[in-house]
Amino acid sequence: MKATAKAHTNIALIKYWGKRNERLILPTNSSLSLTLDGFYTTTSVAFHEEFLVDSFMLNDVPVTGEAFNRVTLFLDLLRNLSGKANLFAEVKSTNEVPTAAGFASSASGFAALAAASSRAIGLELSDEELSRLTRQGSGSACRSIYGGFVEWEMGTRSDGLDSHAISVAPASHWDVxxxxxxxxxxxxxxxxxxxxxxxxxxxxxxxxxxxxxxxxxxxxxxxxxxxxxxxxxxxxxxxxxxxxxxxxxxxxxxxxxxxxxxxxxxxxxxxxxxxxxxxxxxxxxxxxxxxxxxxxxxxxxxxxxxxxxxxxxxxxxxxxxxxxx
Ligand code: 2P0
Structure with a gap:
Protein backbone atom coordinates (compact mmCIF):
# COMPACT_ATOMS: atom_id res chain seq x y z
CA MET A 1 0.00 0.00 0.00
CA LYS A 2 2.48 2.55 -1.25
CA ALA A 3 2.43 5.29 -3.92
CA THR A 4 4.51 8.28 -5.01
CA ALA A 5 3.17 11.38 -6.75
CA LYS A 6 4.60 14.64 -8.02
CA ALA A 7 2.64 17.92 -8.16
CA HIS A 8 3.61 21.42 -9.25
CA THR A 9 2.73 24.69 -7.60
CA ASN A 10 0.44 27.21 -9.29
CA ILE A 11 0.17 30.97 -9.45
CA ALA A 12 -3.31 32.52 -9.35
CA LEU A 13 -4.12 35.06 -12.08
CA ILE A 14 -7.61 35.50 -10.61
CA LYS A 15 -7.17 35.10 -6.86
CA TYR A 16 -8.95 32.87 -4.36
CA TRP A 17 -9.59 35.16 -1.42
CA GLY A 18 -12.16 34.06 1.15
CA LYS A 19 -14.09 31.02 2.34
CA ARG A 20 -17.80 30.41 2.77
CA ASN A 21 -17.13 27.17 4.67
CA GLU A 22 -13.84 26.83 6.55
CA ARG A 23 -14.07 23.13 7.38
CA LEU A 24 -14.80 21.98 3.81
CA ILE A 25 -12.72 24.81 2.31
CA LEU A 26 -15.44 26.20 0.06
CA PRO A 27 -14.47 29.54 -1.50
CA THR A 28 -16.53 32.71 -1.86
CA ASN A 29 -15.26 33.18 -5.43
CA SER A 30 -13.99 31.12 -8.34
CA SER A 31 -10.31 31.54 -9.23
CA LEU A 32 -7.94 30.82 -12.14
CA SER A 33 -4.28 29.83 -12.11
CA LEU A 34 -1.27 28.76 -14.15
CA THR A 35 0.57 25.61 -13.01
CA LEU A 36 4.36 26.12 -13.07
CA ASP A 37 6.99 23.57 -14.04
CA GLY A 38 9.85 24.93 -11.94
CA PHE A 39 8.46 24.32 -8.46
CA TYR A 40 7.12 20.98 -7.27
CA THR A 41 6.70 18.53 -4.43
CA THR A 42 7.29 14.79 -4.61
CA THR A 43 5.52 12.75 -1.94
CA SER A 44 5.57 9.05 -1.05
CA VAL A 45 2.87 7.62 1.16
CA ALA A 46 2.88 4.11 2.65
CA PHE A 47 0.03 2.74 4.78
CA HIS A 48 0.88 -0.26 6.94
CA GLU A 49 -1.06 -2.24 9.54
CA GLU A 50 1.97 -2.18 11.80
CA PHE A 51 2.19 1.63 11.96
CA LEU A 52 0.67 2.93 15.22
CA VAL A 53 0.72 6.64 14.30
CA ASP A 54 1.16 8.82 11.20
CA SER A 55 4.62 10.22 10.49
CA PHE A 56 5.64 13.04 8.14
CA MET A 57 9.16 13.87 6.92
CA LEU A 58 9.74 16.97 4.80
CA ASN A 59 13.13 17.19 3.06
CA ASP A 60 14.36 14.44 5.47
CA VAL A 61 13.35 16.40 8.60
CA PRO A 62 10.48 15.17 10.84
CA VAL A 63 7.56 17.65 10.87
CA THR A 64 5.55 18.35 14.05
CA GLY A 65 3.01 20.91 15.25
CA GLU A 66 0.45 22.64 13.04
CA ALA A 67 1.93 21.43 9.74
CA PHE A 68 1.84 17.81 10.96
CA ASN A 69 -1.74 18.22 12.23
CA ARG A 70 -2.92 19.43 8.83
CA VAL A 71 -1.44 16.31 7.20
CA THR A 72 -3.00 13.97 9.76
CA LEU A 73 -6.42 15.62 9.42
CA PHE A 74 -6.15 15.19 5.67
CA LEU A 75 -5.24 11.50 6.05
CA ASP A 76 -8.36 11.13 8.25
CA LEU A 77 -10.47 12.12 5.24
CA LEU A 78 -8.90 9.26 3.25
CA ARG A 79 -9.30 6.77 6.08
CA ASN A 80 -13.00 7.69 6.24
CA LEU A 81 -13.48 7.56 2.46
CA SER A 82 -11.83 4.16 2.11
CA GLY A 83 -13.32 2.64 5.27
CA LYS A 84 -9.82 1.82 6.55
CA ALA A 85 -9.99 3.76 9.80
CA ASN A 86 -7.20 1.86 11.57
CA LEU A 87 -4.44 2.37 9.03
CA PHE A 88 -1.66 4.87 9.68
CA ALA A 89 0.75 6.30 7.14
CA GLU A 90 4.38 7.14 6.65
CA VAL A 91 4.58 10.30 4.52
CA LYS A 92 7.85 11.47 2.96
CA SER A 93 7.93 14.70 0.94
CA THR A 94 10.61 16.57 -0.95
CA ASN A 95 10.03 20.19 -1.92
CA GLU A 96 11.90 21.37 -5.00
CA VAL A 97 13.00 25.00 -4.40
CA PRO A 98 9.66 26.46 -3.31
CA THR A 99 11.09 28.24 -0.29
CA ALA A 100 13.95 29.80 -2.27
CA ALA A 101 11.48 30.98 -4.89
CA GLY A 102 9.04 32.37 -2.34
CA PHE A 103 6.16 30.06 -3.15
CA ALA A 104 3.96 28.68 -0.42
CA SER A 105 4.41 24.93 -0.61
CA SER A 106 0.83 24.13 0.39
CA ALA A 107 -0.48 23.98 -3.20
CA SER A 108 2.03 21.47 -4.57
CA GLY A 109 2.28 19.83 -1.13
CA PHE A 110 -1.39 18.96 -0.67
CA ALA A 111 -1.86 18.03 -4.35
CA ALA A 112 1.03 15.53 -4.15
CA LEU A 113 -0.17 14.25 -0.76
CA ALA A 114 -3.75 13.73 -2.00
CA ALA A 115 -2.61 11.91 -5.14
CA ALA A 116 -0.11 9.64 -3.39
CA SER A 117 -2.25 8.87 -0.34
CA SER A 118 -5.47 8.15 -2.27
CA ARG A 119 -3.60 5.73 -4.52
CA ALA A 120 -1.74 4.12 -1.62
CA ILE A 121 -4.96 3.45 0.29
CA GLY A 122 -6.54 1.88 -2.80
CA LEU A 123 -8.94 4.60 -3.99
CA GLU A 124 -9.27 5.04 -7.74
CA LEU A 125 -10.23 8.70 -8.17
CA SER A 126 -10.87 10.71 -11.32
CA ASP A 127 -9.03 14.06 -11.62
CA GLU A 128 -12.23 15.82 -10.62
CA GLU A 129 -12.67 13.67 -7.51
CA LEU A 130 -9.01 14.10 -6.65
CA SER A 131 -9.29 17.89 -7.01
CA ARG A 132 -12.33 17.94 -4.71
CA LEU A 133 -10.48 15.91 -2.11
CA THR A 134 -7.31 18.02 -2.42
CA ARG A 135 -9.37 21.19 -1.86
CA GLN A 136 -10.06 20.03 1.69
CA GLY A 137 -6.32 20.04 2.45
CA SER A 138 -5.66 23.52 1.03
CA GLY A 139 -7.87 25.50 -1.34
CA SER A 140 -5.30 26.60 -3.91
CA ALA A 141 -3.95 23.01 -4.05
CA CYS A 142 -7.07 21.77 -5.86
CA ARG A 143 -5.88 23.70 -8.94
CA SER A 144 -2.51 21.87 -9.00
CA ILE A 145 -4.15 18.57 -10.00
CA TYR A 146 -4.24 19.96 -13.56
CA GLY A 147 -1.45 21.44 -15.68
CA GLY A 148 -1.48 24.74 -17.56
CA PHE A 149 -4.41 27.14 -17.12
CA VAL A 150 -6.88 25.94 -14.50
CA GLU A 151 -10.13 27.26 -13.06
CA TRP A 152 -11.40 26.38 -9.57
CA GLU A 153 -15.16 26.56 -9.90
CA MET A 154 -16.48 27.70 -6.53
CA GLY A 155 -19.73 25.74 -6.84
CA THR A 156 -22.96 26.54 -5.04
CA ARG A 157 -23.66 23.38 -3.01
CA SER A 158 -23.19 23.35 0.74
CA ASP A 159 -21.59 19.87 0.62
CA GLY A 160 -18.91 21.08 -1.83
CA LEU A 161 -19.55 18.39 -4.46
CA ASP A 162 -19.45 21.00 -7.23
CA SER A 163 -16.38 22.88 -5.90
CA HIS A 164 -13.29 21.60 -7.75
CA ALA A 165 -10.82 22.59 -10.47
CA ILE A 166 -11.23 22.07 -14.21
CA SER A 167 -8.72 22.47 -17.06
CA VAL A 168 -9.05 25.69 -19.07
CA ALA A 169 -6.09 25.00 -21.40
CA PRO A 170 -3.11 22.60 -21.09
CA ALA A 171 0.46 23.84 -20.56
CA SER A 172 1.17 23.26 -24.27
CA HIS A 173 -1.50 25.82 -25.24
CA TRP A 174 0.65 28.91 -24.58
CA ASP A 175 4.18 29.50 -23.34
CA VAL A 176 3.64 32.31 -20.84
C1 2P0 B 1 -4.55 32.03 -4.54
N1 2P0 B 1 -3.87 32.53 -2.17
O1 2P0 B 1 -5.54 32.01 -5.27
C2 2P0 B 1 -4.61 32.96 -3.34
C3 2P0 B 1 -4.11 34.33 -3.63
C4 2P0 B 1 -3.13 33.60 -1.59
C5 2P0 B 1 -3.49 34.82 -2.35
O2 2P0 B 1 -4.70 30.50 -2.21
O3 2P0 B 1 -6.69 28.17 3.74
O4 2P0 B 1 -2.97 28.37 1.17
O5 2P0 B 1 -5.26 26.41 2.72
O6 2P0 B 1 -7.33 27.16 1.56
O7 2P0 B 1 -4.81 27.93 -0.51
C6 2P0 B 1 -3.44 30.96 -0.35
O8 2P0 B 1 -4.38 30.26 0.36
O9 2P0 B 1 -5.39 28.71 1.79
C7 2P0 B 1 -4.05 31.32 -1.63
P1 2P0 B 1 -6.22 27.56 2.48
P2 2P0 B 1 -4.32 28.68 0.65
O10 2P0 B 1 -3.52 31.36 -4.78
Whole structure:
Protein backbone atom coordinates (compact mmCIF):
# COMPACT_ATOMS: atom_id res chain seq x y z
CA MET A 1 0.00 0.00 0.00
CA LYS A 2 2.48 2.55 -1.25
CA ALA A 3 2.43 5.29 -3.92
CA THR A 4 4.51 8.28 -5.01
CA ALA A 5 3.17 11.38 -6.75
CA LYS A 6 4.60 14.64 -8.02
CA ALA A 7 2.64 17.92 -8.16
CA HIS A 8 3.61 21.42 -9.25
CA THR A 9 2.73 24.69 -7.60
CA ASN A 10 0.44 27.21 -9.29
CA ILE A 11 0.17 30.97 -9.45
CA ALA A 12 -3.31 32.52 -9.35
CA LEU A 13 -4.12 35.06 -12.08
CA ILE A 14 -7.61 35.50 -10.61
CA LYS A 15 -7.17 35.10 -6.86
CA TYR A 16 -8.95 32.87 -4.36
CA TRP A 17 -9.59 35.16 -1.42
CA GLY A 18 -12.16 34.06 1.15
CA LYS A 19 -14.09 31.02 2.34
CA ARG A 20 -17.80 30.41 2.77
CA ASN A 21 -17.13 27.17 4.67
CA GLU A 22 -13.84 26.83 6.55
CA ARG A 23 -14.07 23.13 7.38
CA LEU A 24 -14.80 21.98 3.81
CA ILE A 25 -12.72 24.81 2.31
CA LEU A 26 -15.44 26.20 0.06
CA PRO A 27 -14.47 29.54 -1.50
CA THR A 28 -16.53 32.71 -1.86
CA ASN A 29 -15.26 33.18 -5.43
CA SER A 30 -13.99 31.12 -8.34
CA SER A 31 -10.31 31.54 -9.23
CA LEU A 32 -7.94 30.82 -12.14
CA SER A 33 -4.28 29.83 -12.11
CA LEU A 34 -1.27 28.76 -14.15
CA THR A 35 0.57 25.61 -13.01
CA LEU A 36 4.36 26.12 -13.07
CA ASP A 37 6.99 23.57 -14.04
CA GLY A 38 9.85 24.93 -11.94
CA PHE A 39 8.46 24.32 -8.46
CA TYR A 40 7.12 20.98 -7.27
CA THR A 41 6.70 18.53 -4.43
CA THR A 42 7.29 14.79 -4.61
CA THR A 43 5.52 12.75 -1.94
CA SER A 44 5.57 9.05 -1.05
CA VAL A 45 2.87 7.62 1.16
CA ALA A 46 2.88 4.11 2.65
CA PHE A 47 0.03 2.74 4.78
CA HIS A 48 0.88 -0.26 6.94
CA GLU A 49 -1.06 -2.24 9.54
CA GLU A 50 1.97 -2.18 11.80
CA PHE A 51 2.19 1.63 11.96
CA LEU A 52 0.67 2.93 15.22
CA VAL A 53 0.72 6.64 14.30
CA ASP A 54 1.16 8.82 11.20
CA SER A 55 4.62 10.22 10.49
CA PHE A 56 5.64 13.04 8.14
CA MET A 57 9.16 13.87 6.92
CA LEU A 58 9.74 16.97 4.80
CA ASN A 59 13.13 17.19 3.06
CA ASP A 60 14.36 14.44 5.47
CA VAL A 61 13.35 16.40 8.60
CA PRO A 62 10.48 15.17 10.84
CA VAL A 63 7.56 17.65 10.87
CA THR A 64 5.55 18.35 14.05
CA GLY A 65 3.01 20.91 15.25
CA GLU A 66 0.45 22.64 13.04
CA ALA A 67 1.93 21.43 9.74
CA PHE A 68 1.84 17.81 10.96
CA ASN A 69 -1.74 18.22 12.23
CA ARG A 70 -2.92 19.43 8.83
CA VAL A 71 -1.44 16.31 7.20
CA THR A 72 -3.00 13.97 9.76
CA LEU A 73 -6.42 15.62 9.42
CA PHE A 74 -6.15 15.19 5.67
CA LEU A 75 -5.24 11.50 6.05
CA ASP A 76 -8.36 11.13 8.25
CA LEU A 77 -10.47 12.12 5.24
CA LEU A 78 -8.90 9.26 3.25
CA ARG A 79 -9.30 6.77 6.08
CA ASN A 80 -13.00 7.69 6.24
CA LEU A 81 -13.48 7.56 2.46
CA SER A 82 -11.83 4.16 2.11
CA GLY A 83 -13.32 2.64 5.27
CA LYS A 84 -9.82 1.82 6.55
CA ALA A 85 -9.99 3.76 9.80
CA ASN A 86 -7.20 1.86 11.57
CA LEU A 87 -4.44 2.37 9.03
CA PHE A 88 -1.66 4.87 9.68
CA ALA A 89 0.75 6.30 7.14
CA GLU A 90 4.38 7.14 6.65
CA VAL A 91 4.58 10.30 4.52
CA LYS A 92 7.85 11.47 2.96
CA SER A 93 7.93 14.70 0.94
CA THR A 94 10.61 16.57 -0.95
CA ASN A 95 10.03 20.19 -1.92
CA GLU A 96 11.90 21.37 -5.00
CA VAL A 97 13.00 25.00 -4.40
CA PRO A 98 9.66 26.46 -3.31
CA THR A 99 11.09 28.24 -0.29
CA ALA A 100 13.95 29.80 -2.27
CA ALA A 101 11.48 30.98 -4.89
CA GLY A 102 9.04 32.37 -2.34
CA PHE A 103 6.16 30.06 -3.15
CA ALA A 104 3.96 28.68 -0.42
CA SER A 105 4.41 24.93 -0.61
CA SER A 106 0.83 24.13 0.39
CA ALA A 107 -0.48 23.98 -3.20
CA SER A 108 2.03 21.47 -4.57
CA GLY A 109 2.28 19.83 -1.13
CA PHE A 110 -1.39 18.96 -0.67
CA ALA A 111 -1.86 18.03 -4.35
CA ALA A 112 1.03 15.53 -4.15
CA LEU A 113 -0.17 14.25 -0.76
CA ALA A 114 -3.75 13.73 -2.00
CA ALA A 115 -2.61 11.91 -5.14
CA ALA A 116 -0.11 9.64 -3.39
CA SER A 117 -2.25 8.87 -0.34
CA SER A 118 -5.47 8.15 -2.27
CA ARG A 119 -3.60 5.73 -4.52
CA ALA A 120 -1.74 4.12 -1.62
CA ILE A 121 -4.96 3.45 0.29
CA GLY A 122 -6.54 1.88 -2.80
CA LEU A 123 -8.94 4.60 -3.99
CA GLU A 124 -9.27 5.04 -7.74
CA LEU A 125 -10.23 8.70 -8.17
CA SER A 126 -10.87 10.71 -11.32
CA ASP A 127 -9.03 14.06 -11.62
CA GLU A 128 -12.23 15.82 -10.62
CA GLU A 129 -12.67 13.67 -7.51
CA LEU A 130 -9.01 14.10 -6.65
CA SER A 131 -9.29 17.89 -7.01
CA ARG A 132 -12.33 17.94 -4.71
CA LEU A 133 -10.48 15.91 -2.11
CA THR A 134 -7.31 18.02 -2.42
CA ARG A 135 -9.37 21.19 -1.86
CA GLN A 136 -10.06 20.03 1.69
CA GLY A 137 -6.32 20.04 2.45
CA SER A 138 -5.66 23.52 1.03
CA GLY A 139 -7.87 25.50 -1.34
CA SER A 140 -5.30 26.60 -3.91
CA ALA A 141 -3.95 23.01 -4.05
CA CYS A 142 -7.07 21.77 -5.86
CA ARG A 143 -5.88 23.70 -8.94
CA SER A 144 -2.51 21.87 -9.00
CA ILE A 145 -4.15 18.57 -10.00
CA TYR A 146 -4.24 19.96 -13.56
CA GLY A 147 -1.45 21.44 -15.68
CA GLY A 148 -1.48 24.74 -17.56
CA PHE A 149 -4.41 27.14 -17.12
CA VAL A 150 -6.88 25.94 -14.50
CA GLU A 151 -10.13 27.26 -13.06
CA TRP A 152 -11.40 26.38 -9.57
CA GLU A 153 -15.16 26.56 -9.90
CA MET A 154 -16.48 27.70 -6.53
CA GLY A 155 -19.73 25.74 -6.84
CA THR A 156 -22.96 26.54 -5.04
CA ARG A 157 -23.66 23.38 -3.01
CA SER A 158 -23.19 23.35 0.74
CA ASP A 159 -21.59 19.87 0.62
CA GLY A 160 -18.91 21.08 -1.83
CA LEU A 161 -19.55 18.39 -4.46
CA ASP A 162 -19.45 21.00 -7.23
CA SER A 163 -16.38 22.88 -5.90
CA HIS A 164 -13.29 21.60 -7.75
CA ALA A 165 -10.82 22.59 -10.47
CA ILE A 166 -11.23 22.07 -14.21
CA SER A 167 -8.72 22.47 -17.06
CA VAL A 168 -9.05 25.69 -19.07
CA ALA A 169 -6.09 25.00 -21.40
CA PRO A 170 -3.11 22.60 -21.09
CA ALA A 171 0.46 23.84 -20.56
CA SER A 172 1.17 23.26 -24.27
CA HIS A 173 -1.50 25.82 -25.24
CA TRP A 174 0.65 28.91 -24.58
CA ASP A 175 4.18 29.50 -23.34
CA VAL A 176 3.64 32.31 -20.84
CA UNK A 177 6.55 32.61 -18.41
CA UNK A 178 6.63 33.61 -14.76
CA UNK A 179 9.56 35.22 -12.93
CA UNK A 180 9.38 34.66 -9.18
CA UNK A 181 10.96 37.72 -7.55
CA UNK A 182 12.00 37.07 -3.96
CA UNK A 183 12.80 40.02 -1.70
CA UNK A 184 15.50 40.07 0.95
CA UNK A 185 13.03 40.83 3.78
CA UNK A 186 10.24 38.29 3.58
CA UNK A 187 8.79 37.73 7.03
CA UNK A 188 5.05 37.19 6.78
CA UNK A 189 2.93 38.67 9.56
CA UNK A 190 -0.57 37.47 8.58
CA UNK A 191 -1.05 33.96 7.14
CA UNK A 192 -3.21 33.71 4.02
CA UNK A 193 -5.77 31.70 6.02
CA UNK A 194 -6.06 34.37 8.73
CA UNK A 195 -5.80 37.24 6.23
CA UNK A 196 -8.66 36.09 4.02
CA UNK A 197 -10.84 35.39 7.07
CA UNK A 198 -10.29 38.86 8.51
CA UNK A 199 -10.98 40.45 5.14
CA UNK A 200 -14.22 38.53 4.56
CA UNK A 201 -15.46 39.41 8.04
CA UNK A 202 -14.48 43.07 8.26
CA UNK A 203 -13.52 44.73 4.96
CA UNK A 204 -16.20 47.00 3.42
CA UNK A 205 -14.36 46.55 0.10
CA UNK A 206 -14.95 42.79 0.10
CA UNK A 207 -18.32 42.92 -1.67
CA UNK A 208 -16.76 45.05 -4.44
CA UNK A 209 -14.09 42.36 -4.86
CA UNK A 210 -16.74 39.64 -5.20
CA UNK A 211 -18.82 41.68 -7.64
CA UNK A 212 -15.84 42.09 -9.98
CA UNK A 213 -14.92 38.38 -10.24
CA UNK A 214 -17.38 37.06 -12.87
CA UNK A 215 -16.27 39.71 -15.42
CA UNK A 216 -12.56 39.17 -14.67
CA UNK A 217 -12.96 35.42 -15.11
CA UNK A 218 -14.96 35.63 -18.32
CA UNK A 219 -12.54 38.12 -19.86
CA UNK A 220 -9.33 36.37 -18.83
CA UNK A 221 -10.57 33.02 -20.19
CA UNK A 222 -11.31 34.68 -23.55
CA UNK A 223 -7.86 36.35 -23.48
CA UNK A 224 -6.08 33.06 -22.66
CA UNK A 225 -8.01 31.29 -25.39
CA UNK A 226 -6.96 34.02 -27.88
CA UNK A 227 -3.36 34.08 -26.48
CA UNK A 228 -3.75 37.83 -25.94
CA UNK A 229 -0.87 38.56 -23.57
CA UNK A 230 -1.64 42.22 -22.87
CA UNK A 231 -5.22 41.44 -22.01
CA UNK A 232 -4.36 38.39 -19.87
CA UNK A 233 -1.62 40.27 -18.02
CA UNK A 234 -3.61 43.44 -17.41
CA UNK A 235 -6.63 41.54 -16.05
CA UNK A 236 -4.35 39.48 -13.75
CA UNK A 237 -2.51 42.59 -12.49
CA UNK A 238 -5.75 44.49 -11.82
CA UNK A 239 -7.28 41.46 -10.08
CA UNK A 240 -4.24 41.21 -7.78
CA UNK A 241 -4.49 44.92 -6.92
CA UNK A 242 -8.18 44.52 -6.05
CA UNK A 243 -7.43 41.58 -3.75
CA UNK A 244 -4.74 43.54 -1.95
CA UNK A 245 -7.02 46.59 -1.69
CA UNK A 246 -9.49 44.53 0.38
CA UNK A 247 -6.83 44.03 3.07
CA UNK A 248 -6.43 47.79 3.53
CA UNK A 249 -10.13 47.99 4.34
CA UNK A 250 -9.97 45.18 6.94
CA UNK A 251 -10.18 45.76 10.69
CA UNK A 252 -7.45 45.88 11.82
CA UNK A 253 -6.07 46.89 8.42
CA UNK A 254 -3.02 45.13 7.00
CA UNK A 255 -0.96 44.80 3.85
CA UNK A 256 1.41 42.13 2.57
CA UNK A 257 3.53 44.68 0.70
CA UNK A 258 7.01 45.90 1.62
CA UNK A 259 8.77 48.91 0.16
CA UNK A 260 10.61 46.62 -2.26
CA UNK A 261 7.28 45.10 -3.35
CA UNK A 262 6.23 48.56 -4.56
CA UNK A 263 9.60 49.11 -6.22
CA UNK A 264 9.21 45.87 -8.20
CA UNK A 265 5.64 46.80 -9.17
CA UNK A 266 6.86 50.19 -10.45
CA UNK A 267 9.71 48.52 -12.35
CA UNK A 268 7.23 46.24 -14.13
CA UNK A 269 5.08 49.23 -15.10
CA UNK A 270 8.21 51.06 -16.33
CA UNK A 271 9.14 48.04 -18.45
CA UNK A 272 5.77 48.35 -20.14
CA UNK A 273 6.34 52.06 -20.86
CA UNK A 274 9.63 51.01 -22.44
CA UNK A 275 7.92 48.53 -24.74
CA UNK A 276 8.49 45.27 -22.80
CA UNK A 277 5.11 43.67 -22.05
CA UNK A 278 5.26 42.39 -18.45
CA UNK A 279 2.65 42.25 -15.68
CA UNK A 280 2.87 41.51 -11.96
CA UNK A 281 0.82 39.51 -9.51
CA UNK A 282 1.30 39.12 -5.74
CA UNK A 283 -0.03 36.53 -3.27
CA UNK A 284 -0.34 36.68 0.51
CA UNK A 285 3.25 37.86 1.03
CA UNK A 286 5.71 40.52 -0.12
CA UNK A 287 7.22 38.64 -3.11
CA UNK A 288 6.19 39.45 -6.67
CA UNK A 289 5.57 37.18 -9.66
CA UNK A 290 6.05 38.71 -13.10
CA UNK A 291 4.36 37.40 -16.26
CA UNK A 292 6.29 37.80 -19.52
CA UNK A 293 6.76 36.18 -22.94
CA UNK A 294 9.81 34.00 -23.79
CA UNK A 295 11.31 36.54 -26.23
CA UNK A 296 11.71 39.06 -23.38
CA UNK A 297 13.18 36.65 -20.82
CA UNK A 298 16.72 38.08 -20.67
CA UNK A 299 15.62 41.72 -20.43
CA UNK A 300 12.95 41.01 -17.82
CA UNK A 301 15.30 38.99 -15.63
CA UNK A 302 18.10 41.57 -15.85
CA UNK A 303 15.84 44.49 -15.03
CA UNK A 304 14.23 42.71 -12.03
CA UNK A 305 17.60 41.67 -10.58
CA UNK A 306 18.71 45.31 -10.56
CA UNK A 307 15.93 46.45 -8.22
CA UNK A 308 17.42 47.28 -4.77
CA UNK A 309 16.10 44.84 -2.14
CA UNK A 310 15.55 41.96 -4.58
CA UNK A 311 17.27 38.79 -3.44
CA UNK A 312 16.61 36.39 -6.33
CA UNK A 313 14.72 35.98 -9.59
CA UNK A 314 13.71 32.42 -10.60
CA UNK A 315 12.12 31.71 -13.98
CA UNK A 316 9.45 29.17 -14.80
CA UNK A 317 7.38 27.87 -17.72
CA UNK A 318 3.84 26.44 -17.64
CA UNK A 319 3.89 23.02 -16.00
CA UNK A 320 1.97 19.72 -15.95
CA UNK A 321 -0.66 18.32 -13.62
CA UNK A 322 -0.16 15.56 -11.07
CA UNK A 323 1.90 12.56 -12.16
CA UNK A 324 2.60 9.22 -10.46
CA UNK A 325 6.12 7.88 -10.20
C1 2P0 B 1 -4.55 32.03 -4.54
N1 2P0 B 1 -3.87 32.53 -2.17
O1 2P0 B 1 -5.54 32.01 -5.27
C2 2P0 B 1 -4.61 32.96 -3.34
C3 2P0 B 1 -4.11 34.33 -3.63
C4 2P0 B 1 -3.13 33.60 -1.59
C5 2P0 B 1 -3.49 34.82 -2.35
O2 2P0 B 1 -4.70 30.50 -2.21
O3 2P0 B 1 -6.69 28.17 3.74
O4 2P0 B 1 -2.97 28.37 1.17
O5 2P0 B 1 -5.26 26.41 2.72
O6 2P0 B 1 -7.33 27.16 1.56
O7 2P0 B 1 -4.81 27.93 -0.51
C6 2P0 B 1 -3.44 30.96 -0.35
O8 2P0 B 1 -4.38 30.26 0.36
O9 2P0 B 1 -5.39 28.71 1.79
C7 2P0 B 1 -4.05 31.32 -1.63
P1 2P0 B 1 -6.22 27.56 2.48
P2 2P0 B 1 -4.32 28.68 0.65
O10 2P0 B 1 -3.52 31.36 -4.78
Missing amino acids: RVAAVVLSATEKKVSSRAGMKRTVETSPFYQGWLDSIPTDLREIKAAINAKDFEKTGSIAEANCLKMHATTLGANPPFTYWHDTTLRVMQTVQEMRSNGIPAYFTIDAGPNVKVLYLPENEERVKERLQEVPGVNSVTLSKPGPGVTYL
